Each structure stands twice: as C-alpha cells, then as structure tokens.
Amino acid sequence: MNSDGVNGGGTSRERVLGRVRRALADVPRDERPEDHPVTRDYLRVHGERTPAESLDLLAENLADYRAHVHRVDAPGLPALLARLLAERGARRVVVPAGLPRAWLQDAPVDMLSDTPALTPSELDRVDSVVTGCALAIAETGTLVLDAGPGQGRRALTLVPDHHLCVVRAADQVVDSVPQALERLAPAAARPLTWVSGPSATSDIELDRVEGVHGPRTLEVILVTGDPRSG
C-alpha cells in the first residue's frame, strides 16, 4: 500500500496513526465517529426563485465575474456559435466527444476532435474550445464540468485561450452549492472542474486582471429549449 521505510520500530503510517490515537486520549473510548452530529441548519438555497429568475441570477453572476453571457433558443445556437467564433477570428476549434456536431454546422472552422494524440502543445495552437457542462450554479455564477459527454478531458478547457460553454437552461441550472454537490455525488469519482468566470489574478496590488494561465475569455451560452434535438 505504501512505499515508506520502516523507521524506529514501525512504519511511518503506524507512527502517525499511533500519535493521532495518543493525542485523542480525551475522546471517550466508546465514542464512534458518527456520534458527534453536525447541525446542518444552514440554508439549502438562499431565497426563492422561479426557474427564470434562477437563470437571470446565473447570467448576472457570470457577467459579474467578467464572463460574456449570451442567451439563445435551441434553433438559434449554431448561428450564434458561428458568429462568436467569427468575431474572434477563430479558425481551429477543438470539440470533445459527445458534443452535437450540428452546433457547429454554420461555423466555417477546422473542427478538431479531441484525441489522446492532441498534446498540450497542440492544444496551445488551437483558437477556441466549445463544450457543454454538467450543471451551472446560479447563486455563485459557476459552471461545473464533470468530463461527461460533450465536456472532454480537463486540458481541453484549460489550454486554449477561448472557451465557449453551452448551458441547457431547462435542466442544467441549480440554485446553490448544496444542490450542485448533491447532483454531482454520483460523478465524484470523475475529475470535476468548477469554473466561475475566466482565469483571474489579484496578486499585483489587488488589481484584478483577467486571464493568467487559463482561458482569458469565457463565453457562456444559455440555451432555452433542448439543443440536442436541434
């Protein structure tokens, strides 16, 4: 299980666990971990909202963190994606497996499918990446990617400088962090990336600068209707 050497009459594992147990001499011997309950009287959601209000809040909070937010109905998605890519002059666009190809049918770009052969250096030469997401959290303005279909591996949404993320308004928006974690529990074994606005730093005299190492431009498209049937 571990490669650590034997040291002073036991492995380091035994030594550390032994120290922990001795340190806890004041804890009653018959107390079990679950005997110490945690009162969870905090709120599951902050405020009551209709789905439309949740979507508005999501858009507002995303924009507050300098993401560019667009709204469109499902039939209008390909045209919007084509326009947004054209505005950036994007020629090479990478897409993860499971992303509906119809989304990019109007965009005159080289579409690169993600394959393991696409190294970080090659991703560095890609103009944009288009993905879906697992869900979005309205109260915090957060997108969550769980490596599911249409989201790809983590490097895909990290190395290119421009990330376009499509959120289905109908079934992918939750209000709060507790709701998000509950929905993500089954996916906990998969790598998760939570994104709240583009890469940013405040390390120089606390001046916020967007874009250090991750994508410097984050565009979020909130789609009403079901874009998968489009």
Added chain:
Amino acid sequence: MSRDGARAPRGGAGFPQGGATYLGMPAFPQAADAATRDGRLRANLRHATHTIRAKRARAVAELDDWARLREAGAAIKDRTLRHLDHHLVRLEEAVTRAGGTVHWAADAAEANRIVTDLVRATGEHEVVKVKSMATQEIGLNEALAEAGIRAYETDLAELIVQLGDDLPSHILVPAIHRNRGEIRDIFRDRMASWGRPAPEGLTDRPAELAEAARQHLREKFLRAKVGVSGANFMVAETGTLVVVESEGNGRMCLTLPETLISVVGIEKTVPTWRDLEVFLQLLPRSSTAERMNPYTSMWTGTADGDGPRVFHLVLLDNGRTDTLADEVGRQALRCIRCSACLNVCPVYERAGGHAYGSPYPGPIGAILTPQLRGLSSPLEESLPYASSLCGACFEVCPVAIDIPEVLVHLRERVAEGGEVTVRGTRTVIRPAKGHATERAAMRAARWAFDHPGALRRGQRILARTRRLQPRRLPGPGRAWTDTRELPAVPAESFRDWWARTRGGTA
C-alpha cells in the same frame, strides 16, 4: 542569517534561493520593529488589508445563514479531528481504490525524502508547483534543489516571491509586500535566469505583468512531466482531493503532467462529500471575498485518458499530531487557510507577514507555528505575544477558531512551562528564559493590589515625577521598551481623579 533583526526581512538580501527556510529568523518583536519603520511596506499592507476586509464583509453579508454555516464548518472539523485516525484510514483506502498511492510522513525530512525519491524515479529534473503552504512549511523546494531538481512556483505571487529570492508574507497574496514597480524590476532582472525572459520594455501595468508571467510559465507547463500540489480538502468517503484557485496555474499543474504528487497536512480531511457544501461556501467568501473562486479542481485517484497517469498522496504530520494533543490548541487544526484573520489584524497590518517567521503569518500563524514547531526558540516563544487580543480574528474566522483563547493558553505555556507533546511524546517544558521579569512583575502587581495603600502612594510618586521619567526603562524592564515606547504617566491617577470629581473616598 543574523538574529539581530536590524534588517527588515524583505527585499531579498540574506534569503536562501527560493527560500522557505524561516528557521533562525529573529523573534517577532525585533522583526516587527524593523517592519513597522518601513513606510512603503505599511502603506502596501494597509491598502491591501482594508480593501479585502471591506469586500469580504459584503460577500459574507450576502448569505443570511453565514453564522450557521460557520457553526457547521467548525463542527465538521471538530468531529473529524476527534476521530482523525478513522478518517485517515478511510481516506487511504479510497485513494488507493481509485488508483493513487498513499505515503505517510511523520516530519518534514521524511516528506521531502519521499517526494524527492518519487521525482527521481521519474527521471525528471524539474517540477511545476501550484502554491502549497504545506510544501513551504517543509522546505520542499530547497530539498529538491539539493537533489538537483528545480521546482517552479507557478502562482503569480509565488513566482514573484521565488524570482525575488524572497519569502511569502500573506496566505492568500504572498507578494502583498511588493508593489507593481518592484515586481516589474524583479521580472526584468530575474526571469531570464529561470527561463523565458521578460518582454522588452515591460511596464508596471498589472495586466502586462500578468501577461509576462503567462508567457514565462506556459513553456514550463507545456513540457512538465511532474506536478506538485497541496490540497484544500481531502474527502475520506470518496478519496477526492480539492484545490481552489484563481489563475489556472493549479489546473495546469494538476492535469498536464504525467505524475502528480500532492503533499497534504492530515488535518485537511473532511469525512463526507456533502461536507464540501459547507466549506465551498465558507472558503471563497472568507478569503478572496468572491462568491466562488474562478477555478475549483476535484480529482479522485487517476482517470483514464484525463490528467496524470500516476498519483501520489503524501499525508503530512510534521507537528500536527502534537497540536492535536493539546485540547485547547487543537482548534487551530480547523483552519482552512482563508487569511481573513490576517486582513483584520491590527498587528499584522503594521508588522507584515515576514515578522511571523513562518509560512503562516498573522493571528493564525501566531498560534499555529508555535504548536507545529513547538516552543523551540525565541521566535516561537514570542509569537503568542504578537497580538493585542482584540478578538477581531475570532470574529471573522469562518470555522470559529478562538485565536485569543489559544494565544493566552500558549502564553501561559511560555511563561509558566507545563505539559506539551513534542514529536508524539508527552513532555514537561520549563518556563521560557526572559520571562522571569514578567513573572516578577505579575507577582509585584498581585502584591500591590493586595496593599492598596502602597499602590496609591506609588501612583502619586509616579505622577509627580512624570517629567523626569525616561522613554526607555533601565534594567530588566528594558526588554519591554526595546520595542515599545514607554507610555506617559498621567498627571493624576484614576483613583485621585475619582476622589476629586466624585467626592468619594479614595
């Protein structure tokens, strides 16, 4: 390094390369004395702490249930600590099941040896690092350098610190003591010897400086084979590790290399997945005053075709179990490293982070460092006194650590001695040297309060001779006035004033 404290611990001079070696730093009063005379440092700090403080208050006010979240956060951490052995074993099982390898390190030397051996086994001579306080605490960069391995810090502030041959001075913004002009100079003078040079004609605009860092580091990210990280949380139930960050350098280090080595203090464990719902609300608002930090990464062992193929988790003790053994002091292990306590602390604001002599500055450092390292030198002995006990740190702490309570508890240990645990062994320490005066003064005060007549006479003599009194005390009292001005004695004692104005009998 000298202990005289005459040189403020900044500006680079005198620090070892990439220096995280804080040992041998002057005790807090001497370091703070130098720092408080540095006008620019004080101005930088004041601006920074007041800005974050105000933003944080607004972010926290958005949540009606903040007090309840805070209670839950404290309760989850306490619950975990009471059965830490159980949770660590569960964590180990879950990480191993997910394809990771778990190592245990009793102290810094062992952790450094494990990491060095793991990097050597890959055949690589450089690693990229996401900001990690645990690896600063153990001096990993220096240990790797001795083994011929270069560690590149990739957080912008950590890069500034590393290139400037400097030490971090704040938990969240480690280069808070540097202004934009200094940063420009550091980049211009030093980047070339670490990799891609700074662009020609680099100005001090923050956006331009950030761009220079992006270019400089991207070439390192793209070729890196080994990444080193810490973690903000480890979930025992699932084996998931969590890193919160803003710049994306964390994501780079966590996902692009083939091998990932995470060095994490054992106190970062939380029992269940659901517990994250509390901490992911408490941490961002307390630290960067945001609803959520730009990036949160969660990974569980290794994943096919996504991210590192090899994952090692090094569980670090290094004084944490000694801290756990102290029933009053163990609450320091609840700390989630948000830095809210630094930004409200009047002592930190004036003294700066370097004066605390460890990667953990401010009020939390004043209780964490002496516990992790033991009361082993004048620096650690001085830290429990680096506070006015105003209580602001306790009020903002998102996991309700009663820092003043622990400070007073540790002061008693320093002045009176008593039982502590050092490297897992119960031992009795003697009162610290230099506190004899303090004990004598307390005895004298007790006597004076027991003899009110003598106290009154003494006060009158003091008041009448006030023009003759020096600003510095002679004899054993000099230690006190070395770093403080002696306060002026009022012309009239409170008791005399009361007797005169209220007409009572004094």
